[in-house]
Amino acid sequence: MHILRVFNTNVVLARDADGGEVVLTGRGLGFQARPGQEVDPTKVIRVFRPEDGRNADNFGEMLAALAPELVHLVDRVLAPVWAELRREPSSTTVLALADHLSFAIKRIERGMDAVYPLRAEVAHLYPRELHWAENVVAAVNDELELDLPADEAIPIAMHLVNAAFDSGNLALTYRMTGVFSQVFEVIEGAFSQPLDRDSVNVARFITHLRYFFVRVHSEEQVQDHPTSFLDAIATAYPDAHRCARRVADILELRLGQPITEDEISYLTLHVARLTQAASIRKPEK
Secondary structure (H helix, E strand, O other), rough: EEEEEEEOOOOEEOOOOOEEEEEEEEEOOOOOOOOOOOOOOOHHOOEOOOOOOHHHHHHHHHHHOOOOOHHHHHHHHHHHHHHHHOOOOOOOHHHHHHHHHHHHHHHHHHHOOOOOOOOOHHHHHHHHHHHHHHHHHHHHHHHHHHOOOHHHHHHHHHHHHHHOOOOOOOHHHHHHHHHHHHHHHHHHHHHOOOOOOOOOOHHHHHHHHHHHHHHHHHHOOOOOOHHHHHHHHHOOOOOHHHHHHHHHHHHHHOOOOOHHHHHHHHHHHHHHHHHHHOOOOOOOO
């Protein structure tokens, strides 16, 4: 690999053997280095490959502005997350979390409190990611001898939700969370009884909604089943189907796209499973 740009003594931009631009970190990697020189592989600790079309120069500048020990700590703490997701580490997520934590640390040092109103939604919708995020906060507090509040896990969890679905857009993830909360309000209102947010069926429904959201964002909604199949579902679960149509109306308004009949049928099946398992009474017509 050859150096393209030196950001500081520990961070450089380089071109790899495949011709792509990568950001490299390592103690002394950029010391007295010049563009065009060969990278010393013995000094390279981590190779970051900017994803989602991110500009490599901007990525390197952001990385160079962060404390190396914080970046390495985030990278290490997220290793179990990537293992559970069965995917390669995301350079973008590592940078985003390290950047967030760097700002959070400065905020705490200045006595500034942050308010995260989505704790209930995140706990109900993303328990796995919240657990991971709490581990990140605990590790940062332990290793850097800090006292970050427990609520810092909320935005970190949102970053991890974003990473799990490769959306590359954190704003989209926050929007998705708001839509999910409204969907549950519609279902609970239709059947006049709260759902058990800790149940397996609710977890399955959340997973379905998350993939549905990705499909809509990618303009790849399901629309393969014959009309007879869709009619059979509507006939078998009339109450759930009416509720699913209300949910679809909300989704269309929030997402700005029409929902296919196939997607409504899948929503019907999930609503039916939720309501039957919870023994919720039928809604008033």
